[in-house]
Amino acid sequence: MDPSIEQLTARAGRLARPGVRRILGIAGPPGAGKSTLAGELVARLDGLAVLVPMDGFHLAQAELERLGRASRKGAPDTFDAAGYTALLARLRGAEEGSTVYAPAFAREIEEPVAGSIPVGPGVPLVITEGNYLLHDEGAWARVRGLLDEVWYLELDERLRVPRLVDRHVRSGKERPYAERWVTDSDEANARLVAHGRHRAHLTVRMD
DSSP, rough: SOOOHHHHHHHHHHHOOOTTTTEEEEEETTTSSSSHHHHHHHHHHSSSSOOOOGGBBBHHHHHHHTTTTTGTTTTTGGBBBHHHHHHHHHHHHTTTOOOOOEEEEEETTTEEEEEEEOOOOOOOOOEEEEETTTSSGGGGGGGGGGGGGEEEEEEOHHHHHHHHHHHHTTOOOOOHHHHHHHIIOOOOHHHHHHHHGOOSSEEEEOO
């Protein structure tokens, strides 16, 4: 990893100053390691940070089917982007003494779960991760302005794509289906995500 996890932890730690709420975004294509890095940073910061993933704003499967978007799950218009930006704004301006509850995404059921993640008033750093933090269309365009820093993760596709297929298999998909999904859906989204790379404050090369 370049920079190292120690250097990244130190950089995130400089944002985690008590008394001031800041938000660090971690963006990148599917399978780049966003959730892994975000979780490691939260663990290393030992109570100074909370992870609020963008994936908690996936539209429910029933709504995707109603809209005819279920076959494109993971594309920008399969999320509640306006709801995500509203939560980020609320996290930035949370009144002293209030806890903000954020949704999570349960991979075992492939659905968002509301009110899953408490962000207490004394937590100085929120780390949020997801594909579209640097996307500049529609409601997504507001996201970058609500973040104090955004890091973009890169991983060689010769590693990223097989890992992504394996992740889908672990979640219950048959391997041939997972391979088709990655080729037809995830990689189309990855190309879209890459367009925002230049808007990041830092590029992190994963391994």
